[in-house]
Amino acid sequence: MKDTSITRRTVLAGATLVPLAAIRRAEAQSPAPAPAPAPSMNTDQRKILDAFIDRLIPKDELGPGAVECGVGDYIDRCLADYLAAEKPLFLDGLANLDVFALRTQGVAFASLTADKQDAVLTAIDNNQAPNLRGFFNRVRRLTLEGMFGDPVYGGNKNFAGWDLIRYPGAKLAVGPEDQSMKTPPKPFRKELFGAGGIMADGHMGENHGH
Amino acid sequence: MATNLKPVDVVVVGLGAAAGVAVLPLTRAGIKVTALEAGSWMQPSDFKADEIHNNVRRRVTTGTKVWDEIPTFRTSPDQRARQGAAPTMMNAVGGTSIHYYANSWRFHPWDFKVRSETVRRYGASAIPEGSTVEDWPLTYDDLEPFYDTIEYEIGVSGKAGNIKGWIDPKGNVFEGPRRREYPMPPLRDTDFTNMMQAAAHKAGFNPHRSPAAINSQPRNGRSACAYHGYCDTGGCHVQAKNSTAVTTIPAAQKTGNLTIVERAHVTRILTDDNGKTTGALYVRDGQEFFQPAKVVLLASYTYENVRMMLLSKSKAFPNGLANNHGQVGKHYIGHWANREVTGLFPVDLNIWYGANAQGVVVNNWAEDNFDHSGLGFIGGASLTVNHEVHPIAASAMPTFGRAPQWGSKWKKFVSQNAGRWLGAYAQCNSLPYENTWLDLDPEVKDKLGDPVCRITSGPKVNEPRASAHAAKKAEEWFRAAGAIEVITVPNTEGPNLSTHATGGTRMGLKAESSVVDPYGFAHESPNLGILGGSTLVTHGARNPTLTIQALAWRSAEHLVKNWKSIAG
Numbered sequence: 001m002k003d004t005s006i007t008r009r010t011v012l013a014g015a016t017l018v019p020l021a022a023i024r025r026a027e028a029q030s031p032a033p034a035p036a037p038a039p040s041m042n043t044d045q046r047k048i049l050d051a052f053i054d055r056l057i058p059k060d061e062l063g064p065g066a067v068e069c070g071v072g073d074y075i076d077r078c079l080a081d082y083l084a085a086e087k088p089l090f091l092d093g094l095a096n097l098d099v100f101a102l103r104t105q106g107v108a109f110a111s112l113t114a115d116k117q118d119a120v121l122t123a124i125d126n127n128q129a130p131n132l133r134g135f136f137n138r139v140r141r142l143t144l145e146g147m148f149g150d151p152v153y154g155g156n157k158n159f160a161g162w163d164l165i166r167y168p169g170a171k172l173a174v175g176p177e178d179q180s181m182k183t184p185p186k187p188f189r190k191e192l193f194g195a196g197g198i199m200a201d202g203h204m205g206e207n208h209g210h
Numbered sequence: 211m212a213t214n215l216k217p218v219d220v221v222v223v224g225l226g227a228a229a230g231v232a233v234l235p236l237t238r239a240g241i242k243v244t245a246l247e248a249g250s251w252m253q254p255s256d257f258k259a260d261e262i263h264n265n266v267r268r269r270v271t272t273g274t275k276v277w278d279e280i281p282t283f284r285t286s287p288d289q290r291a292r293q294g295a296a297p298t299m300m301n302a303v304g305g306t307s308i309h310y311y312a313n314s315w316r317f318h319p320w321d322f323k324v325r326s327e328t329v330r331r332y333g334a335s336a337i338p339e340g341s342t343v344e345d346w347p348l349t350y351d352d353l354e355p356f357y358d359t360i361e362y363e364i365g366v367s368g369k370a371g372n373i374k375g376w377i378d379p380k381g382n383v384f385e386g387p388r389r390r391e392y393p394m395p396p397l398r399d400t401d402f403t404n405m406m407q408a409a410a411h412k413a414g415f416n417p418h419r420s421p422a423a424i425n426s427q428p429r430n431g432r433s434a435c436a437y438h439g440y441c442d443t444g445g446c447h448v449q450a451k452n453s454t455a456v457t458t459i460p461a462a463q464k465t466g467n468l469t470i471v472e473r474a475h476v477t478r479i480l481t482d483d484n485g486k487t488t489g490a491l492y493v494r495d496g497q498e499f500f501q502p503a504k505v506v507l508l509a510s511y512t513y514e515n516v517r518m519m520l521l522s523k524s525k526a527f528p529n530g531l532a533n534n535h536g537q538v539g540k541h542y543i544g545h546w547a548n549r550e551v552t553g554l555f556p557v558d559l560n561i562w563y564g565a566n567a568q569g570v571v572v573n574n575w576a577e578d579n580f581d582h583s584g585l586g587f588i589g590g591a592s593l594t595v596n597h598e599v600h601p602i603a604a605s606a607m608p609t610f611g612r613a614p615q616w617g618s619k620w621k622k623f624v625s626q627n628a629g630r631w632l633g634a635y636a637q638c639n640s641l642p643y644e645n646t647w648l649d650l651d652p653e654v655k656d657k658l659g660d661p662v663c664r665i666t667s668g669p670k671v672n673e674p675r676a677s678a679h680a681a682k683k684a685e686e687w688f689r690a691a692g693a694i695e696v697i698t699v700p701n702t703e704g705p706n707l708s709t710h711a712t713g714g715t716r717m718g719l720k721a722e723s724s725v726v727d728p729y730g731f732a733h734e735s736p737n738l739g740i741l742g743g744s745t746l747v748t749h750g751a752r753n754p755t756l757t758i759q760a761l762a763w764r765s766a767e768h769l770v771k772n773w774k775s776i777a778g
Contacts, residue, residue: 017427017434022254022448056616062625082267118617125615140616141606148601149262164621165628167562167601170259172447173436174563179597181401181560192259 018173036073036154037080040087041094046072048094051110053143055117064160066143074146074155075139093135100129151191159189212491212498218244218469219777220769221490221503223476223518224510226305228741230454231360231759232507232766237467239770244501246474246492248275249301252308252455257445261600264444270309271300275475278656281513281648281663283706291664293654294707299511303470304455306511306709308445310755311566312423312452313594314366316357317750317757319350319386320577321639324748327578328588336588338672342541343641346747347719347728350386356760356767358389363461363763364452365429366756368392368421382418384573394426397435397568402561406570406595409691415572415683420594422567423452423756432456439598441565474499477658478522479506479738485526487738493658504777505769509741509762512542512711513663516648516744519715519725521660532732535721538714539649541642543749544665545710546673549633550681553688554610554695558629562604564597572687575680576751577639587672589639591680592751593687595632604628610695634684637710638673640749645669648714667704674702710754712746730765737776739765 041049050072059065066072079087101109101120109120124132146155148162150170156162162169168178169188178185220236222229225245236243249272256270263269271277276299282291299306320327323345328336337343360366370391371381396419403419410417424441425434433448441451449456462468476492480500489502508515519538522531530538572593573579582588605624608631609615613623645668650661681698688696718724721733726745732738741762743754750757769776 018436018448018450019428019433022433022436022450057621058618060618060621062618062621065621121616144602144605145262145266148605149266150260152260153262161605162601164625165601165605166558166625167604167629170438170440172259172438174438176398176400179398179400179402179437179560179563181405181558184558185560185563 023172037077040076040079041091045091045094046076047110048098049075049139051117052097052121052139055114055121056140056143057147058114063164064157066147068157069147069160070155070157071143071146074149074153075142077154078142090135090138093132093138096132096135100124100132162189163187212500215499215501217489217502217504218242219503220244220505220507221246221501222507222509223479223490224248224305224508224514224742225303225454225459225470226509226511227307227310227454227755228758228762229507229509230304230307231363231458232509232741232762233462233468234363234458235763235766235770237462237465240467241770241773242467243462244469244471244503246471246476246490246501247301247303248473248475249273249303249305250472251303252445254447254449257440257447259438259440259444259447261440261602264309264440265442265600266602268296268443270443270445271297272302273473276301279514279517279662281665281707282651282654283665283667285667285669285703287666290653291651291666293662298513298707298709298711302455303459303472304453307453307755308451308455309443311442311753313567313569313753314361314368314421314423314756315750315752316385316388317350317752318384318577321748321750322346322349324588324639324641331578332582332588336582338588338641338670340644341641341672342644342723344718344723344747347717353757353760353764354386354388356764357756359763360756360759362393364423364454364457364759365394365425366392366421366423366452367394367396367426369396369419371418379416380418382571382573383416384577384579392421394429396420397422397424397426397565398437400564400568400597402559402597403568403570406687406691410570410572410687413686413690415574415687417570417572420567420569420571420596422565424565424567425450425452435565437564437568439563439565439600441567442598475658476518477660479508479518479531480522481524481526481531481735483525485735487531487735505737505739507739507741507765512714512742512744513648515740515742516542516714517650517663520650527734532725532734532738534734537721537723537725539647541713541716541747542646542648542665542711543640543642543713543746544646544667544705544708545712545749545754546638546640546670546677546704547636547710548677548701549635550677550700551634551636551684551688551696551698552608553632553691553693554627555630555692556694559632560629561597561599561632562601562629566596566598568598569594569596572683573751575683585675585679587675587679589641589672590676590751591636591638593680593684594635594637596635599629599632601628607631608697610697612695634687636677636680636684637751637753638676638680639751640673642713642716642748643668643670665706667706670704673704674700677701710743710749712743712749712754715740715744716747717745718747729768730761731768731776739769741765
């Protein structure tokens with residue numbers, strides 16, 4: 001309960017023109033988080049994908065990369081439901097990437113060293129494998145979605161993506177102090193929609209006094 | 211067989227931004243209105259602070275109709291048109307006014323007289339080749355009282371620049387004269403909006419704050435804006451965005467004269483042998499109904515208005531409703547609007563939060579606000595910078611030649627710069643052309659087997675030139691604001707599907723060159739009124755919704771005053 005009340009204060013800080021009742025209406029029916037669907041890739045396919053996204057956003061001194069942030073899970077879940085129609089094309093792309101790696105480097109993509117993987121991806125980026133150009137762009141786009149989207153979709157674990165780019169976080173009301181250029185907004189790191197998120201906590205007491 | 215329902219006075223097809231305001235004067239006058247809406251009501255709890263839900267997946271809609279009827283697009287008549295990837299509209303009570311940016315502009319007086327003003331100032335040869343532009347059959351002054359009514363009925367925040375000829379440099383000094391100040395001051399000033407206003411002044415421009423149909427202060431029992439940054443393509447979780455679903459529609463319901471039928475998928479408008487409309491046929495939960503009415507108001511999105519008319523063939527109208535002169539679908543305008551100019555700044559802009567309509571606008575390079583002699587184009591573009599940047603969109607930033615697009619170097623670049631860049635939104639005055647029209651796609655069909663709308667949009671010269679001219683000015687603005695990199699990526703192709711789609715059933719004085727009269731009623735079927743962007747004659751250098759709403763209110767008042775002659 002203590003944690004909840006801190007959350008409430010943070011949400012409402014400075015939002016003097018937004019009545020509590022309005023926020024309460026927004027919270028009235030928090031959506032239940034969708035259960036994770038069955039995986040849409042087999043282990044080998046997932047290995048290729050993880051190797052790919054690990055080179056797009058590697059783990060380094062700035063923090064976790066795409067793999068650690070759950071981007072693979074994000075993409076896998078997309079292909080299982082929202083992007084189901086795209087799944088065959090996507091899996092073809094993974095297979096074609098392996099074919100291209102074998103042809104140019106003699107080894108399957110996931111088994112290459114990071115440098116060699118970069119060489120393969122650079123060649124694709126420079127349009128030396130026209131059949132993989134669209135796939136490359138698609139994976140890059142989905143990687144951004146998984147890295148910087150709401151964690152409820154499986155990516156952006158521990159808000160590491162938002163920490164990386166200093167996105168202050170989704171919340172329900174924002175006061176003038178959080179729109180200032182002089183002082184950076186304080187990071188707000190609480191899931192809005194997942195289980196235990198503030199939309200789901202149902203702990204709206206009556207005595208907030210803000 | 212369709213079930214015949216009890217006749218009503220007026221049946222409305224589509225209860226969105228346009229009919230959502232029109233129903234208020236009608237029901238206040240005691241007219242019984244039944245509104246057929248393909249979507250349903252949405253509640254504050256349906257709206258999420260979630261970029262994937264709103265912007266990536268475009269889930270702010272009810273039902274799937276909007277996804278089943280996405281128009282197709284091609285750039286010349288010899289091509290096969292391809293269906294768009296995502297809808298430009300949504301289905302719900304309140305329609306797209308639920309998830310729009312809510313930038314609420316009046317068009318400029320020049321927009322209503324593009325042809326005559328251009329000929330007067332620059333000669334007839336200055337009219338762009340192939341353009342079918344005409345003057346509107348009404349002037350800014352004719353529409354001014356209705357702009358005022360809408361601004362006060364729904365609630366618009368802003369700062370007037372011209373009250374009865376008295377110019378206030380804090381507002382839009384280029385706007386047409388208005389009778390009074392906005393009902394609310396502009397949305398919150400921030401360091402960013404102050405910085406961009408100061409920079410515009412430094413560049414010699416006349417900046418002002420965006421007008422927004424969003425409460426900047428509590429109004430009519432609803433909250434002020436919460437500035438949480440999920441307004442664009444999302445609904446308002448505190449009901450501070452003045453969609454018709456929280457303003458005029460509930461007010462019309464209070465009269466007791468408005469019946470709303472949710473999940474009603476209208477398939478045809480029927481007519482008698484004399485060309486009078488008799489009502490609307492619709493499917494609801496798998497059952498077919500016919501709603502007879504004395505007057506039909508067709509009020510869906512531009513693509514759907516045109517499609518409905520072309521689908522509604524009858525003995526009186528073998529080529530589609532009110533289309534015996536072949537004008538339905540002609541004079542369509544896809545609004546030429548882009549973010550061509552992007553700037554990188556040496557400081558965090560902190561524009562994550564706020565609303566898209568929390569912006570700064572420069573109008574010096576729009577309309578006929580500058581001398582076009584020798585420039586080779588007419589019109590121009592408004593330039594807007596704004597708050598509300600989402601993290602996925604921010605990370606998809608250009609790297610200005612300073613970093614690759616992936617890998618550790620990219621990661622370092624975005625970690626520093628994702629919050630330090632922005633684009634200037636340039637909205638051009640856009641005209642109708644012979645090579646640009648709407649019709650029915652010969653192959654792609656919706657779930658009921660009806661063809662979807664097809665857009666044919668040929669090449670243009672005037673709009674890209676106007677846009678390029680404005681881009682130079684945006685570059686100056688960004689440099690004055692301290693940008694360390696500015697890049698311009700010209701868009702010479704214009705829009706395919708547009709969220710600012712206008713024309714297609716344009717208004718005019720003659721049936722030979724327009725579909726509806728100056729009040730929005732069809733030349734060929736006088737008890738058919740058309741509300742929405744499809745009646746616009748030109749597209750201003752700004753968002754169209756307020757103009758659409760002012761026209762809709764005007765049509766409704768006209769109907770009330772002339773009830774006997776129109777409905778009789």
